[in-house]
Structure formats: structure tokens, C-alpha cells
Amino acid sequence: MPTIYIDGQAYEVEEGKNLLEACLNLELDLPYFCWHPSMGSIGSCRQCAMVQYQNEEDTQGRIVMGCMTPVTDGARLSLNGERASEFRESIIESLMLNHPHDCPVCAEGGECHLQDMTVMVGHRDRNYRGNKNTHRNQYLGPLINHEMNRCISCYRCVRFYRDYAGGTDLEALASHDHVYFGRHQDGVLQSEFAGNLAEVCPTGVFTDKPLLNDYSRKWDLQSAPSVCVGCAVGCNTSPGERYGRLKRIQNRYNQQVNGYFLCDRGRFGSDFVNSESRINFAGIKQTDGSYQAVKADDALSQVASFCQQGTVAAIGSPRASVEANYLLRRLVGNQLFSTGMSDLDQTLVQQVFDTLSTTRAISPSLHQIESADAVLILGEDVSNTAPRLALALRQAARNKALALAADMRLEPWMDAAIRNLAQDQYSPVFIVGVHDSRLTDISETSISLAPDDIARLGFAVAGEITGASIGGLSDELAALAGTIASALKTAKNPLIVSGTSLMNSAIIHASAAVAEALSADKSTMLSLSVPECNSLGVAMLDGGEGMGFDALTASAEQGEIDTLIVMENDLYRRAPVEVIDQLLGNIKHLVVLDVLDNATLSASQIALPVATFAESEGTLVNSEGRAQRYYPVFVAEDDRLPSWQWLSELGQVLGLSGFDQLQHFDQVVQACAQDTPALSDITAAAPDHQFRNRGLKIPRQPVRYSGRTAMLANVSVHEPKQPVDEETPLSFSMEGLNVGQPSSLMSSSWSPGWNSNQSIQKFQDEAGGVIKGGSAGVRLITPGQGVGLGVGGTSIPEAFTSSDIELLLVPVYRVFGSDELSHEAPAINELSGDAQLILHPNDANSLLVADGDGVTAIVGDAEVSLEVLIATSIASGCVGITVGMPGTQSLIIGSAVSLQKASDWQRLKPQLIATDNPNAPNCGVQSGVSCV
Amino acid sequence: METTQTEKVLTRNIGPDLLPTDMVAYEANGGYRALHKAMSGMSPNDCLEEIKASNLRGRGGAGFPTGMKWSFVPMGEKCSPGHKYLVCNADEMEPGTFKDRLLMECDPHQLIEGMILAAYTIQADRSYIFIRGEYLVAIERLEQALTDCYQKGYLGENILGSGYNLEMHVHTSAGRYICGEETALINALEGKRANPRAKPPFPQVSGLWGRPTIVNNVETLCNISHIIDKGPEWFQSLGIGEDSGTKMYGASGYVKNPGCWELPIGTPVREILEKHAGGMAEGRKFKGFLPGGGSTDFLVEEHLELPMDYGSIGAAGSRMGTGTMIVLDDKTCPVGMVLNLLRFFAHESCGFCTPCREGLPWTRQVLEDIEAGRGRKEDLETLAHQVKFIGAIGNTHCALAPGAMEPLQSAMKYFGDDFERHIEQGCCPYTVDMKAQDISAEGERD
Numbered sequence A: 001m002p003t004i005y006i007d008g009q010a011y012e013v014e015e016g017k018n019l020l021e022a023c024l025n026l027e028l029d030l031p032y033f034c035w036h037p038s039m040g041s042i043g044s045c046r047q048c049a050m051v052q053y054q055n056e057e058d059t060q061g062r063i064v065m066g067c068m069t070p071v072t073d074g075a076r077l078s079l080n081g082e083r084a085s086e087f088r089e090s091i092i093e094s095l096m097l098n099h100p101h102d103c104p105v106c107a108e109g110g111e112c113h114l115q116d117m118t119v120m121v122g123h124r125d126r127n128y129r130g131n132k133n134t135h136r137n138q139y140l141g142p143l144i145n146h147e148m149n150r151c152i153s154c155y156r157c158v159r160f161y162r163d164y165a166g167g168t169d170l171e172a173l174a175s176h177d178h179v180y181f182g183r184h185q186d187g188v189l190q191s192e193f194a195g196n197l198a199e200v201c202p203t204g205v206f207t208d209k210p211l212l213n214d215y216s217r218k219w220d221l222q223s224a225p226s227v228c229v230g231c232a233v234g235c236n237t238s239p240g241e242r243y244g245r246l247k248r249i250q251n252r253y254n255q256q257v258n259g260y261f262l263c264d265r266g267r268f269g270s271d272f273v274n275s276e277s278r279i280n281f282a283g284i285k286q287t288d289g290s291y292q293a294v295k296a297d298d299a300l301s302q303v304a305s306f307c308q309q310g311t312v313a314a315i316g317s318p319r320a321s322v323e324a325n326y327l328l329r330r331l332v333g334n335q336l337f338s339t340g341m342s343d344l345d346q347t348l349v350q351q352v353f354d355t356l357s358t359t360r361a362i363s364p365s366l367h368q369i370e371s372a373d374a375v376l377i378l379g380e381d382v383s384n385t386a387p388r389l390a391l392a393l394r395q396a397a398r399n400k401a402l403a404l405a406a407d408m409r410l411e412p413w414m415d416a417a418i419r420n421l422a423q424d425q426y427s428p429v430f431i432v433g434v435h436d437s438r439l440t441d442i443s444e445t446s447i448s449l450a451p452d453d454i455a456r457l458g459f460a461v462a463g464e465i466t467g468a469s470i471g472g473l474s475d476e477l478a479a480l481a482g483t484i485a486s487a488l489k490t491a492k493n494p495l496i497v498s499g500t501s502l503m504n505s506a507i508i509h510a511s512a513a514v515a516e517a518l519s520a521d522k523s524t525m526l527s528l529s530v531p532e533c534n535s536l537g538v539a540m541l542d543g544g545e546g547m548g549f550d551a552l553t554a555s556a557e558q559g560e561i562d563t564l565i566v567m568e569n570d571l572y573r574r575a576p577v578e579v580i581d582q583l584l585g586n587i588k589h590l591v592v593l594d595v596l597d598n599a600t601l602s603a604s605q606i607a608l609p610v611a612t613f614a615e616s617e618g619t620l621v622n623s624e625g626r627a628q629r630y631y632p633v634f635v636a637e638d639d640r641l642p643s644w645q646w647l648s649e650l651g652q653v654l655g656l657s658g659f660d661q662l663q664h665f666d667q668v669v670q671a672c673a674q675d676t677p678a679l680s681d682i683t684a685a686a687p688d689h690q691f692r693n694r695g696l697k698i699p700r701q702p703v704r705y706s707g708r709t710a711m712l713a714n715v716s717v718h719e720p721k722q723p724v725d726e727e728t729p730l731s732f733s734m735e736g737l738n739v740g741q742p743s744s745l746m747s748s749s750w751s752p753g754w755n756s757n758q759s760i761q762k763f764q765d766e767a768g769g770v771i772k773g774g775s776a777g778v779r780l781i782t783p784g785q786g787v788g789l790g791v792g793g794t795s796i797p798e799a800f801t802s803s804d805i806e807l808l809l810v811p812v813y814r815v816f817g818s819d820e821l822s823h824e825a826p827a828i829n830e831l832s833g834d835a836q837l838i839l840h841p842n843d844a845n846s847l848l849v850a851d852g853d854g855v856t857a858i859v860g861d862a863e864v865s866l867e868v869l870i871a872t873s874i875a876s877g878c879v880g881i882t883v884g885m886p887g888t889q890s891l892i893i894g895s896a897v898s899l900q901k902a903s904d905w906q907r908l909k910p911q912l913i914a915t916d917n918p919n920a921p922n923c924g925v926q927s928g929v930s931c932v
Numbered sequence B: 001m002e003t004t005q006t007e008k009v010l011t012r013n014i015g016p017d018l019l020p021t022d023m024v025a026y027e028a029n030g031g032y033r034a035l036h037k038a039m040s041g042m043s044p045n046d047c048l049e050e051i052k053a054s055n056l057r058g059r060g061g062a063g064f065p066t067g068m069k070w071s072f073v074p075m076g077e078k079c080s081p082g083h084k085y086l087v088c089n090a091d092e093m094e095p096g097t098f099k100d101r102l103l104m105e106c107d108p109h110q111l112i113e114g115m116i117l118a119a120y121t122i123q124a125d126r127s128y129i130f131i132r133g134e135y136l137v138a139i140e141r142l143e144q145a146l147t148d149c150y151q152k153g154y155l156g157e158n159i160l161g162s163g164y165n166l167e168m169h170v171h172t173s174a175g176r177y178i179c180g181e182e183t184a185l186i187n188a189l190e191g192k193r194a195n196p197r198a199k200p201p202f203p204q205v206s207g208l209w210g211r212p213t214i215v216n217n218v219e220t221l222c223n224i225s226h227i228i229d230k231g232p233e234w235f236q237s238l239g240i241g242e243d244s245g246t247k248m249y250g251a252s253g254y255v256k257n258p259g260c261w262e263l264p265i266g267t268p269v270r271e272i273l274e275k276h277a278g279g280m281a282e283g284r285k286f287k288g289f290l291p292g293g294g295s296t297d298f299l300v301e302e303h304l305e306l307p308m309d310y311g312s313i314g315a316a317g318s319r320m321g322t323g324t325m326i327v328l329d330d331k332t333c334p335v336g337m338v339l340n341l342l343r344f345f346a347h348e349s350c351g352f353c354t355p356c357r358e359g360l361p362w363t364r365q366v367l368e369d370i371e372a373g374r375g376r377k378e379d380l381e382t383l384a385h386q387v388k389f390i391g392a393i394g395n396t397h398c399a400l401a402p403g404a405m406e407p408l409q410s411a412m413k414y415f416g417d418d419f420e421r422h423i424e425q426g427c428c429p430y431t432v433d434m435k436a437q438d439i440s441a442e443g444e445r446d
Helices: A019-025 A082-095 A113-121 A156-164 A194-200 A264-274 A296-307 A322-332 A343-358 A387-396 A399-407 A415-422 A451-466 A475-490 A505-519 A535-542 A549-557 A577-585 A643-653 A665-675 A677-685 A757-762 A826-832 A841-847 B023-028 B033-039 B044-054 B066-071 B099-106 B108-122 B136-152 B182-189 B218-230 B232-238 B269-276 B310-315 B334-348 B354-371 B377-390 B400-414 B416-425 B436-442
Strands: A003-006 A009-012 A049-053 A062-065 A076-078 A144-146 A171-173 A180-182 A206-208 A236-242 A245-251 A282-285 A291-294 A312-315 A374-378 A429-433 A445-448 A494-499 A525-529 A563-567 A589-594 A606-609 A618-621 A626-630 A807-812 A836-839 A854-859 A862-870 A878-882 A896-901 A912-914 B085-090 B126-131 B167-172 B213-217 B246-253 B259-264 B286-290 B324-329
Touching: A003 A019, A049 A082, A062 A082, A082 A113, A082 B354, A082 B377, A144 A194, A156 A171, A156 A194, A156 A387, A156 A415, A194 A206, A194 A245, A194 A264, A236 A264, A245 A264, A264 A387, A264 A826, A282 A296, A291 A296, A296 A563, A296 A589, A296 A606, A296 A643, A312 A322, A312 A549, A322 A535, A322 A563, A322 A618, A322 A643, A322 A665, A343 A505, A343 A525, A343 A535, A343 A549, A374 A387, A374 A451, A374 A475, A374 A505, A387 A494, A399 A415, A429 A451, A429 A475, A445 A475, A451 A475, A451 A505, A475 A494, A475 A505, A494 A505, A505 A525, A535 A618, A535 A677, A549 A577, A589 A643, A618 A677, A626 A677, A643 A665, A665 A677, A836 A841, A836 A854, A841 A862, A841 A896, B023 B108, B023 B136, B033 B108, B033 B218, B044 B066, B044 B108, B044 B218, B044 B232, B066 B108, B066 B213, B085 B108, B085 B182, B085 B218, B099 B108, B099 B136, B099 B218, B099 B246, B108 B126, B108 B136, B108 B167, B108 B213, B108 B218, B126 B136, B126 B182, B136 B167, B182 B213, B213 B218, B218 B232, B246 B269, B259 B269, B269 B286, B269 B324, B334 B354, B334 B400, B334 B416, B354 B377, B354 B400, B354 B416, B377 B400, B377 B416, B400 B416
Parallel strands: A003 A076, A312 A563, A374 A429, A374 A494, A429 A445, A494 A525, A563 A589, A589 A606, A807 A878, A836 A862, B085 B126, B085 B213, B126 B167, B246 B324
Antiparallel strands: A003 A009, A049 A062, A049 A076, A144 A206, A171 A180, A236 A245, A282 A291, A282 A606, A618 A626, A807 A896, A836 A878, A854 A862, A854 A896, B246 B259, B286 B324
16 A cells, blocks of 8 residues: 655555545545546646645646546555645635625525635735626526526536436537536426436535525424435435425435435425325215214224234335335235235346346446446346436447556556547446346447347347247347357456346346356456345235235125225226226225325225334345335324334234234334245344433434424424434434444434535545444345246247237336336426327328327227327337326237227327516527417 | 848748739649648658657747657557547637638649648548638638549549549638637547547547647648658758748737738748838837737736747747737736637637636626726735636646736736726826727627
């Protein structure tokens, strides 16, 4: 390890780092702006200046930028000497020439890296007498607010948006001191990672718009460690609350999972917590169909009496915690419990679990995925089903660039140099889907095929690797299979990405076959996506013992079920309306526990209000197989309770055996771990409620939290007692230490002088490294022996043959709109759009329809009319349907549909032709008002 | 005064009475002889050795030895497979400089022949002339010349049967001063923002599209064919003193005969000023000069005997730069002159690094105040601070801001009393009757 001398003191530092990283790793404060641990160095802000001396005799030295200078053994540096300090102060002084003095009204204030750095260098007096530059701000959509006057031109925004996340509609425009960061014209930012700008920007140019519209000072936000419920990636989040409202979601660093970044569904989709559709009190349905609010105890005794009147079955949920599902299952018994997934979903998720437990390939974390140097994506549109995974794949594609750089002895942090060197050379990424994806720009080949053909291509690739030909492929596809196989074989860290989203078992089988074939020679990664935040968790809990959904409906039809308890699951999203109507008609009593009003809840006799992820604790298992714990950020209002607590109390009212030992969350976790071998390690996901940090609970409120005695003074002058949290090691208080606890208990980071999210570096073992004490969560799945995952004979499907009359219905996912809960967040809802059928231009031509027209899809008796979107990339013979969106449930994926032009179709939205509103999105015409 | 006899090399086809050359005229005067010579028997390494031995130094301003620059390009098996590029920097935007324009407008083939030879030496297969967009005449003539070369087989596949292939294109710049910086030029050529790149890696190993690239100034490349044709010894004999060859010198400002002349490198400043530029204009006295464009330090009376070469001008505290001097007379306000330059440089900052993007406009604002009579005593400290803060390469990302500080710091050194008089008198002593407001209005940003 090289030794460097900083201000006369010798330090051992890691080779290959730059001086800025070295200083931060030594816990020395060196201010910076443009450098980012995930994005490397470009040397634009000049803030991290140090003085470097040639040798011991050199007294002059020269100014060097910490972020651009590699550590060298024996280097002599000055960090806090006068010259270096003066230079850094001059930089801040320069940045302040045009920076407005609006800190008191700035949304970033108090969490602003620029404020921190300004204080750190000691700049105070203004000598500049000129005017400040001003800019016009842009409308950037419902998620991000733009205030260009605050810009210090660090270039982080465009580097993240374009270079890191592959966006194209945010630019550095103009030059000299007029540099402008924005779009060519006002409009919604197109990248699903735009929300990260709020965290990447070191000051208040790009800020969280929903927060801004419902603002609280950031130091006044109460937060707890949480896990995103938007998809199965399981990004770690830090929700912030004030006055009982969820104000924002911020990234919670977990090196193995989300690192520094979230997707916009995760960041902005949690606003459903504040929805008007939340259920606050237990209700009993009256004869007129309305609900009468009742006390929780009364509701429970009513439920208990239902339960005592015959057979009780229950439907759990892949969006509810492991613990809640466990208690529900225990309440009704394994044989009467359904996971709440459709049978097909259940089979596929079970297949994913079985595959990951059997294959020799490892189920990688996102961090491991970033190390892949060849990727095959088989059938999964990850940009829409697991967006943060797509961002990780984008980094994996850069490994080619890093390899070229290593040949030229460029360090990985020399970002600009490496991008200039590699230009558009990427590690091989092959994408096979039913339509193109937003990763096409980094792919070597992107191809659209029908689901069965995707599987066939996958088996062909596996065959090429093992030497067993499957035959029957077109020459073009056979050649492609050969290309893919050879790229995967030459790679050091090949990765296969697939999942359940096309609802095709053969695709998962094929991806396992490829991974297995590669595993014979080298360490291979197999990443399988599942639909929801706890799909894998409930499948592991169920273990195939439960009652499938179809079996449950059949049993109800036989009159074998008297009472059905549905927990956190809108059944009408899982099956056609008629199926659910029939099921609910066949039972006597329906009890629904949920967070939001929905069709299933409206059918219940008793509705129980459930706390959201932000008001409860629980464990989720992500698609990697990582169990992660989330904690209540704030106490649920009114009679809302976490599902597990409702069920625990119900069990006690019913006097069921063992439920007296299931009154506390930790007891439920323990019991679940004991009863479920696959989940035996969930106890290790986070410490239990007895954990204390130096004798104290972990505070949810930051040390700077203000107004605790005053915030409710308009209601009562008596300061309310702080709620007591008996279930977790966290407290509703600012007393205690937020230092040194396990990262699973780190709700946010703060360090003296570091008020922004950049303070996380004070808790990492090195810049961009692991939080001291390890990454949060515990992996439940270990690679197996690979038995029976070869190129399977019978599981290879027949080639897809397209028909002139009917098209194959394939699912198309939308990052905004396909997910149930985030759809209820107003900002996400605004971006969601309507359900659509995606047609190939040839099919559209023969139907004489254009974008925005209506088409009626007919399957048997079911008819649905939806808006048309024409896409050249949709696989031939297929028609896409935006799944998860209202109006699409009646059509079953995989069925053959016939289409006809919808005769009396009315466009869903007026088509904007012109407007004089400059804030109107996507309108190029600027004069006249006319809406059709 | 003794005058130096000049062998005309770069301007042998150029003169007030001569028409611009076409292919026929150029070849009639020995043109493409060097190309034929190189293609029939000289290896790339032979050419490189000739250029190295000639001691040719880059004429764009920095004076880096051309042969050495070329020798950093990976050759043969050391080079990964792919293109190599030669780029001619014809984005002549240095204030006071107009030498490349003359060379390109009047004798375009001379540049192209030099480029083919340079490209052959480094085995580049693609070459670009990155030319200032306003040079419409030069663009037209270069494009015609390229067409003629392709017809003649001097460009394209298998040039003169040698097996060597080269494409050449004219690329017109969208117009930023910073494109004269070779890495900013490369970014502009790639269609990106014209921001300079951090070095290392140097363009010789990772330049255009990440491939080995040589960027040379027009005048530098115009010398190549003559060196290959007549040999390095001949070339060395042309110069006076340490440096080799001839140099395009120029003079602007209140001199009797502003212009551009090819003279042996090392010709004394006084000879250029008095013999070729004809001395100061009527009623004007010499006060100082910027030796090589707007980004070089002022020199004064005591430096007039110096030879105009890299070493001598450098030792005097300035740079020879482009070799085209801007002369300051006694009736022109030095503060106003520096302000004018600072307006230019502040406007031409690419906006990438903080000291340049913010420091230059601040410096301009202070100079505007001083020139308009609003200056304060402490402003001189601010200027001195800015010179220190942004005046060193390393403090900034590239050499633009340090270059911009050169005329300011030397003006404060040699004409410090002018700055003080502005502040004491509350107006510009050179334009007493001009209202201060008028000047400040002029300083409005674009």
C-alpha cells in the first residue's frame, strides 16, 4: 500500500485510488462537487484542490485536483495549508458569484451540499459587485422541479442522466457563464431515473416536486429504514414523514442492492400512503352497501364470529410482508391458504425459487450484476419490470470500457477519459424480448420474438454451449444463438437475466439451461425477476403446500368455504371480473384487510384498515432472494394497524393455539423462521427489538429535528407524549445515536458538517463501498448442484406459428402504470397514461387504425376496447397489452385474440394540437388554443 | 539596420501579386514532389526521422517539437486495430492572428500535401481539416483542392501505388475559440460540446473516437512537404538562432503597414516592427506589444532587440505564441485593450471549470468598472488575486484562462500607473470626453 504524506502526516492508502477518495477514506474533509463515487472524476468544479510537492525540498508545490490525481507512493501533499485552503475558498467564492441568496426559501436548504461545502471552506464575504446571472426555468414534468439560477455547473446532472442512466433529453446547453442544464424545450423528463437528479444535484436546481408541493424542512422529517414496494428489486429507501404525511422517499444506500440510485416509481410511487382512498377505520357493510365505521374490537369479534361459523380460507398477498402472510396462513391452516398469486404466477415464482435453489449459478445482487461482462436478457423488459436492475445492466455494459482503460493504465475513476476512449463500445448485451427495450442503445443485438421462440432461442444458446443442438431454428436465429453462446463463453462473468414477466415457464427453464451450461466452466450469474415486492417471499413461505387460486375458487364453488379473508390483495387485478365475482358469490363472508379502497374491499362484509409499509414493520424477500426488513416511519393514524397485528389479535380472539405467543413482531418472525425452513434466516435480516446502540434505541428523528413541542400547538398546548415503539429497536425521538448501528437500522445519514446525502461516505468503509458493519439484508438462497437443469427435451416448446386471423396476446409493462400501488400516487398517475394494445404496423394497417384509435380485442366471450399504440418492434404475430392497467384484466395473457377496429371509439384524451400555455408538456406549437 | 535575407518557403506561391494556386500551378512549382518522393521508397519511420531531425516545432503557439509529438503515436503491432487520425487545426481564432488564413486561401495544396505526408508518417487513414467556419474562401479552395487530389490519386485508395490509403475531409467549425485547444477540437469534431479533455490520456494515444490522433496547426503542416523534399539540414539552415525554418510573422495595431510576412524564425522583433510593419503610425508612439496573439504577455521597449523565437520570448516572460504581434501605442488605453481581450476570453470560456467560467467574467467586470471610472483601490487587489487564482494551468482545466491572464498580469506589471490613474481620476484618462456610461453599456453581455 502506498504511503502518502498529508500536511506532514504519513498515511497508508489504497493503490489505484485518487487523492480525493484517499482523503475521504481517511475521514479527512476535502470539499468536492463534481466527483461522485458512482460516476468518477472529470475535474470540472476544481473544488477538491490540494497542493502537491515534488519532494521534501520542494516548498512551492503546485495545485492539483484531488479527484484527478492518482495516489503515488511517497506523495507529499498539503490539505489544510494556506495555499490549498485559499484556493478552495476562491472556488466557492466563484461559485457564489451567481448563486442566489435564497437558502431560506430553497427546498434544498439544510440538506444542501453547497451549503456544507461553503461553510467548510469558510467563505463569507462577498467582493463581487456585478449582477447575478438569471435563467428561465423549465417545466420538467410532475416529478422534478427546475430552478436554474441555483446552478453551480458541476455537470453532475447530465453526467448522471446521460452517461450513467442513458437518458437523452437533458443537456448541457450554451457556454461560458451561461451554461444551462435543461431540455431543448419544456417537457416531461423521459428517463425513469430522473428523480435521482434531486439527489445528484449538490444544490437546489433539481428538487423533488411532490415534496416541494407539500413541503417540510428536511431536518424535520422523521424516517426509518425501509424497502421499496414498487417491484421485486427491493431497493432500500428512507421515507420521510411530517405531520402524519409521507413527504418523500430518499435513497438509502445499500451497496449490494440500489447503491446511490432509485427509479422514479420507487421514489415517487409511495405517495399512495397519503391517498384519499386510504381506509382509516374498520367498517361493517350495511344493507345499503355503505360501511359503518366500528371500533377495532367490535370488528374483530364480528370477524371471529364469521370464522366460527364454518370453514375459513384466506388469500394472502405478494405485496404483503412475510410475517403477515405467515400469520394469515397459520390462522386458517396451510391447506386453506392461497398466496394470492394466480396459479400461473405461483407456478412461475415457485419455478424461479426452485431454479435458484438448484442451479450452480448464483443469484446476483445488483452490485454483482454490475460486474458482468456479457449479458443475455431473455424475455424480461427490465426497464419496466425492474428498473433499477436495468440501470445496473447499463453499468455492466461499461465493463468493456473499463477493460480497455485498464489496458491503457487508466484508473476506473477517470470517467471522462474512459468514455472518450471507449466511445460506444460495450460489453456484449443481447436482448431478446417481445418488443424492444430502453436498453437497446447498449445492446449488441436486440430482437423481438414470440415468447415460445424466446425460450427456443435460449435453449439453442444452451445447446451451443454444451454442444447439443436443438435444431429447427431459422438460419438467422441459429447464427444468433452461436454468437450469443460464444460471447457468453468468452466472458469472465457472464450473466443471464430472465424472469416471470412473459408468464412463460419455458423461458425460465431456458435461461436456467444457459446458466447451467455456463456454470460447468465458470462462475455464472442468473438473475430472475419476479412480479412483486414479496412474490418470492410468499412462494418460499407457501412451499407449494397451500391451496392454489383455482383450487380455492373450485372449493368455493363446491360450497366448502364459508368465510374468506383477503389480505392486501385486490383480486380483481389477478383474474377476470367474472371469475372473482363468481368466487365472492360462492362464499358467505368476505373479510378484507387493505390499505386502499378497491374493488375487492368494496365487496367485503368487513373491511379492516391496514397500515402501509411506511407505518408497519415486516420482511420482504426480493428477486435476488435477499430478505430485508422495513420499519414504521410513523405511527399509523386512526385504527389502521399492520396486517400482522390485526391477524395476531384475531388469532387471540379466536383463542387459536400459540397465538398468545405471537403478540409481538419478533415472535412472529421467530415463529415464521422456525416453521418455514426456506425462511429460517429471516431473523438475521435485522436485529430484534431488544437491540440498543450504546444503551439507547435508534432515533427516527435527526439530531436537528425541530418543533417537536410546537408542531401540534394549534391543536393542544400540551406537548403530546411521543409514541412508544415496542416492536422495533427504533424510537420516535431524536434522543439516541445514529452512529455505529447495523446498516439495516440506518434510517438516514448525517454527520457534523455533512448535512446532505453525501454524508453517507462517513459511514462507508471506503468511498462507494460497504456501510461499515455490512450491507443490509440476508441472502436466503444458496446455489445448488445444478441437477436436472440442462437442455431439457420435453420442455422445449414448439416454434410459434403466427396466424392471419388471431394474434398472440403478450404482456407489455409500463414503469408507470403497471404497478398497483404506485398508480395511486398522483405524480406517477399523471405519467401513467391509459391502457393500450400495442400493434405491429402491418396489423394496424390491415385494421385501418392509427395511434390513439380504438381496437376491440376479442377472446371467446370477452371483448375489450383499448387505445392503439403502433410499434414496429412488437414481435410478429403478437399483440401487446399494457398489463396491470385498468381495463386489461379480462384478457388472459397467452390467449389468441382477434382484433377489430372499435366502431364507436372516442379518444380517451383530447389530442393537444396547440396551446399558449408554455408549461403544457409535449406541445411544440406555441400559439393559438385549440383542443380536439 | 541590417535586414535578414529570406528564402521564401511557405509563401513561395503567395504574394500580393500572385494568384492563388490550383493543382497545375502548385505542381508546376515543385508541388507534390515530396509526396512522390515519400511514396516511392520512404517508410513512415524515414519520414518521422526527417521531421525529428528538422527540429520543427508546432506553430500553433505552444512550440512543441512536431517529430516528438508524432513519435508518441503507437505504430504497427503496438497499435490496436482500427483507425488513426490526422487533424489539421485550422480554427484560427487567436486575437490578432491571420497567418493560417493566408496559407490556406493562397496555397491550399501546400497544406494538403503536408497533411498527406504527416498522415502517412503516423499511418493515419482518416484526416480532417477542422477549419474556422468564417473562412469561406479557404473552405471553398480547400474543397476544390481535395477534389483535385482525389482525381489525381493523391488521396483515396492506394495513393500513387504505394498501398497507402487516406481519406481527407474539410470540417467547418461551429465557431468557438476553445476549438483551437486540440482536445476541445476533437470533442467538437465528434459532435460533442467543445470542452477540453483532461490529459492524460493524450490524443496521440486516445484522441478522436478514442483512437490515436495527431492534431497539428496549419502552418506546422505546411512545412512538412518542404522538409521531406529538401531535407532537415536545409530546414535547419533557414532559421536564425536555436529554432529551425521560417515563421509566419504578423503585426497589427497602429503600425504603418500591418500585415503578415514569412521570415526566418528568430528574426528580431525590431526588424519585424520597423522594417516589415513600417514602424508606428503617424502620431503614435510604441508602448508595448503582445508577441503572439491575445493570450500572450505584454513586452515593452526593452524587448525590441529580442529574436522572435520560442526561447528568447519565453525567457523575457512572454510566449511567441502564433508569432503575430499586436502593438500597443501611446494613445490607446492599455486597460481598455485588456478589457477588450477579457471580454473575448470570458465569452469564449467553454464553461467547464469553475475558475475560468466564473473568474473571467468577474475579472471583466472589474476591468469594466475601472475603465468606466467606477474602479476602487481594492480592485487592483482583486485583479491580482484573479491572476493568481486562475492564471496557472492546473488551477484550471485547460490553458484558456491562464492565457487570458497573461495580457492582464503583464499590463499590470508594465502599465500599472495607467490602472491607478483610472481609479484616481475616476475616468479613463485616454478618453476623457467619453462618458463612462457609454463604455459600461458596451460591456453588456451578449
